[in-house]
Amino acid sequence: MTTTSPIKAPELGRPSTPHRAARRPSRFRPGAGKQLQGGPFAYIALTVVGIGSLLPLYWTLVAASHTQDEVLATTPPFLPGGRLLHNLDVAWNQAHLGKAIVNSVVVSSCITAATLFFCTLAGYAFAKMRFTGRGALMTGVIATLTIPPQLSVVPLFMMMSDIGWGGKLEAVIFPTLVSAFGVFFMRQYLIEALPYELIEAAKIDGANNFRIVRSVVLPVARPAMMVLGMLTFVQAWNDFFWPYLALNQQNPTLQVALGQLSASYTPDQSIVMAGALISTLPLLVVFVIFGKQIVGGIMSGAVKG
Amino acid sequence: MATSTPARDAYAPPPGGSRQTTARSRRQTWRSRLWRFDDKASPYAYIAPFFLVFGAFGLYPLLYTGWIALHRVEMTGLNQMEWVGWGNFDKILHDSEFWTALGNTFLIGVMSTVPQLLVALGLAHLLNYRLRASTFWRTVILTPYATSVASAALVFALVFRADGGLLNWVLHFVGLGDTNWVNGHWTSKIAISVIVIWRWTGYNTLIYLAAMQAVPTDLYEAASLDGASRWQQFRKVTIPSLRPTILFTIVISTIGSMQLFGEPLLLEGGTLGATGGNENQYETLSVYLYNYGWNLGHLGPAAAVAWAMLALLLIIAAVNWLIGRFVRTSAV
Numbered sequence: 320m321t322t323t324s325p326i327k328a329p330e331l332g333r334p335s336t337p338h339r340a341a342r343r344p345s346r347f348r349p350g351a352g353k354q355l356q357g358g359p360f361a362y363i364a365l366t367v368v369g370i371g372s373l374l375p376l377y378w379t380l381v382a383a384s385h386t387q388d389e390v391l392a393t394t395p396p397f398l399p400g401g402r403l404l405h406n407l408d409v410a411w412n413q414a415h416l417g418k419a420i421v422n423s424v425v426v427s428s429c430i431t432a433a434t435l436f437f438c439t440l441a442g443y444a445f446a447k448m449r450f451t452g453r454g455a456l457m458t459g460v461i462a463t464l465t466i467p468p469q470l471s472v473v474p475l476f477m478m479m480s481d482i483g484w485g486g487k488l489e490a491v492i493f494p495t496l497v498s499a500f501g502v503f504f505m506r507q508y509l510i511e512a513l514p515y516e517l518i519e520a521a522k523i524d525g526a527n528n529f530r531i532v533r534s535v536v537l538p539v540a541r542p543a544m545m546v547l548g549m550l551t552f553v554q555a556w557n558d559f560f561w562p563y564l565a566l567n568q569q570n571p572t573l574q575v576a577l578g579q580l581s582a583s584y585t586p587d588q589s590i591v592m593a594g595a596l597i598s599t600l601p602l603l604v605v606f607v608i609f610g611k612q613i614v615g616g617i618m619s620g621a622v623k624g
Numbered sequence: 625m626a627t628s629t630p631a632r633d634a635y636a637p638p639p640g641g642s643r644q645t646t647a648r649s650r651r652q653t654w655r656s657r658l659w660r661f662d663d664k665a666s667p668y669a670y671i672a673p674f675f676l677v678f679g680a681f682g683l684y685p686l687l688y689t690g691w692i693a694l695h696r697v698e699m700t701g702l703n704q705m706e707w708v709g710w711g712n713f714d715k716i717l718h719d720s721e722f723w724t725a726l727g728n729t730f731l732i733g734v735m736s737t738v739p740q741l742l743v744a745l746g747l748a749h750l751l752n753y754r755l756r757a758s759t760f761w762r763t764v765i766l767t768p769y770a771t772s773v774a775s776a777a778l779v780f781a782l783v784f785r786a787d788g789g790l791l792n793w794v795l796h797f798v799g800l801g802d803t804n805w806v807n808g809h810w811t812s813k814i815a816i817s818v819i820v821i822w823r824w825t826g827y828n829t830l831i832y833l834a835a836m837q838a839v840p841t842d843l844y845e846a847a848s849l850d851g852a853s854r855w856q857q858f859r860k861v862t863i864p865s866l867r868p869t870i871l872f873t874i875v876i877s878t879i880g881s882m883q884l885f886g887e888p889l890l891l892e893g894g895t896l897g898a899t900g901g902n903e904n905q906y907e908t909l910s911v912y913l914y915n916y917g918w919n920l921g922h923l924g925p926a927a928a929v930a931w932a933m934l935a936l937l938l939i940i941a942a943v944n945w946l947i948g949r950f951v952r953t954s955a956v
Contacts, residue, residue: 355854357753364750369764372826375779376767378790382782391788437673444670456671463678465875465941467883469910470934471685473692473917473927477702478685494681497674527659528666557772559886560910564918577774578886581781581893588782595775602770610763617766617827618834 379599382592383407390589406593410580413590415569416597419576423598426491426562426572427555433496434551435544441497442505443536447513457506463499468561476564490565491572495555501547508543508619509536546616549609556602573598686934692927699921712928716916722929724904725912726936732813732908733881736820741873744825745866748832749858762833765826773886776819781806781891784815806892812906819887824880828873835869836862867951875944882933882940885910909933 382390384403389396410416444450445457479490513536521531537544559574566575577594580586606613693713696706716722751761768776783790784805792802805811839862847857863870888906889897898919900907907915909929917926 355753357750357755361750361753361755365747365755365761365765368747369761372765372767372822375776375783375822376771378783379775379779382779390782391785393788393793395788395790395793437677440670441674444667448667448670450664450667453667456675460674463682465879465937466682466686467879467933467937469883469885469913470930470937471682471689472913473923473930474685474688475681476917477692477697477923480702494677497677499674499678502671502674528662532670553770557770557774559773560883563886563889564914574772574774577772577778578890581774581778581890582897583894586893591778592782595778599771599775603767606763606767606770610766611759614759614762614766614830617830 376599376603379592379595382589383596385589387587387589390592402589403593406589407597409587410590410593410597414576414580414594415571416573416576416594419571419573420597422488422571423556423573426488427552429492430495430555431548431552433492434498434501435548437497438501438505438547439537439540439544440532441502443509443513443532443540445502445506446509447515447518460499460502464503472561472564475561479565486565486567486570488566488570491558491562494561495558498551501551504547505540505543509540512543513539546612546619549605549613550616552605553602553613689927689930692924693931695924697923697927699918699923702923708924712924713931716925716928716932721904721907722912722932725900725907725909726932728813728900728904728906729882729884729908732816732820732884732906733878735813736817737874737877737881739817740821740825741828741870741877743821744828744832744873745870747825747829748836749862751829751833752836762830765829767826768823769827771823773823774890776823777887777890778893780815780819780822781893784891806901807905809903809905812891812901816884816887816891816906820881820884824877828877831873832866832869835866839865871944871948871951878940878944879937882936883910884908885914889914909936 380403381396381399383406385396385400386402389400441460445453445460475494476485479485479487484490484493517535517539518531521535526534557574558572559578562572562575563578566572568579571579573594577591577598580594581591692705694707694709696708696711697704747765751758755761786792786802786804786806789805791805795801795803803811805815843861843865844857847861852860885908888900888908888911891897891906892901896902898911898915900911900915909932913926913929913933916929917923
């Protein structure tokens with residue numbers, strides 16, 4: 320991204336010269352002018368942390384490709400072995416993982432689609448429309464961020480079994496159709512990105528509100544929707560607490576199946592790791608492809624969802 | 625985009641009474657009324673889904689929890705509710721396991737949040753340097769965020785195993801003895817904290833980094849003109865500018881650590897997970913709630929635990945508010 324000329328590189332002590340600040344308009348890279356060149360220490364530290372971040376994932380792969388005895392031997396293996404396919408196969412059949420994957424895809428896609436739709440609408444209303452109680456309602460939305468799901472799971476479980484959703488995917492999907500984080504995220508984005516002039520122009524052209532949403536708001540919101548979509552998908556895919564309580568062995572999501580696999584009497588660790596690999600791999604692929612956008616999204620959202 | 629409503633119609637002179645034009649102007653008012661209704665109602669229609677879903681699956685159950693907490697409800701017969709008054713609260717408040725879980729939640733919360741945020745702050749500072757492949761580094765440290773609680777807990781369960789665990793092998797290698805991580809009171813809490821720290825440090829780092837990049841350049845220029853060293857600049861410029869962000873991450877991490885569930889549940893798996901170890905040494909409040917409600921099948925006490933958590937949350941909120949006030953006044 321930044322073109323670093325080697326001649327200017329060793330510039331320590333003085334954080335910024337006016338010259339450099341002028342070359343990099345801070346409008347595009349906030350704070351860029353003060354950026355110091357990272358020394359070897361920065362790279363060494365980042366490498367250590369990077370290895371720490373990736374090592375458990377690598378260890379998952381190694382453990383998933385050996386027998387349990389090899390994994391738990393006095394000297395554990397360090398390179399992937401040849402049992403990966405066999406272990407995946409066992410995990411697939413033993414823990415209903417095939418069904419679990421389908422369920423996870425269905426749940427995460429439904430939640431993501433609904434969240435995108437509803438949160439963009441609500442975010443637009445909070446960002447650009449005037450209505451009575453806007454401030455108070457937005458405060459209410461943000462306040463819901465602080466309520467842990469633990470506080471409502473007991474009645475939620477009873478409600479779900481009452482309306483016949485006990486153990487069904489609906490029980491997991493419906494409570495998560497919208498997210499306070501999503502509303503907040505879209506609102507923050509649209510406040511900046513959507514000029515009032517555009518809305519006014521559409522109004523003068525005679526567009527009604529929903530038409531404005533369709534032909535003005537949605538195109539502007541698309542980049543933020545991409546990011547929110549990925550964040551929501553990751554979260555829905557990885558959700559554990561409520562699905563673990565709401566779903567059962569016959570109809571689990573991947574995370575639930577994984578939890579049940581390890582809760583069985585004598586779990587074979589290499590099979591469990593194979594399951595963990597299956598549940599992590601799709602997201603890692605997404606991460607490798609869209610990593611940059613996700614990073615940017617978290618940095619612009621700056622709110623834990 | 626241009627659906628027709630020719631503007632001149634709206635300003636047309638009053639019609640001379642011909643039937644055709646009256647009908648037209650009536651249509652006109654009906655239409656403008658529709659427009660006004662659209663304008664008034666649309667915002668509420670757009671935000672309604674959020675409040676409907678939250679009301680049905682968040683707020684209503686939250687309040688209903690209080691009602692259930694006063695009843696005897698068993699997993700085996702969800703429709704039979706028997707009034708027991710304060711009995712459930714009495715039960716959990718006199719259960720030493722509840723207090724153990726409360727203490728564990730607090731300790732693990734502190735042990736995971738404090739190092740996590742400190743490391744994140746340092747990492748964000750490093751990432752704020754001009755680096756080669758800066759996007760690569762950011763993505764790498766965020767990777768654990770893409771793993772689920774379940775996979776993370778299970779991998780670390782292998783790492784922390786007493787025999788055949790990776791960590792003990794390393795310790796052995798450097799000449800240290802075996803540690804039974806999961807059975808120890810402190811070591812098991814360390815193990816869980818490590819899982820939390822591993823998953824969330826990258827996330828918090830990026831939040832800090834975003835805040836750091838928004839610090840105005842002039843502040844650093846002024847500081848360096850005054851002869852401030854880099855460490856002084858970090859302490860006197862960066863940290864104060866980040867105060868609201870730091871407070872925010874503390875709040876969020878505290879709420880997050882109150883909810884710890886998957887990590888302790890899966891650290892050993894099996895029946896030990898549901899009780900947080902053979903001596904409940906790593907049982908958290910969420911696991912306690914799960915154990916009462918879903919393992920033992922008594923939903924009444926489980927609801928009482930939920931209300932205890934709500935009380936705790938309110939205390940945390942109050943403390944945070946006080947700290948926030950203190951920070952604001954001392955910052956001046």
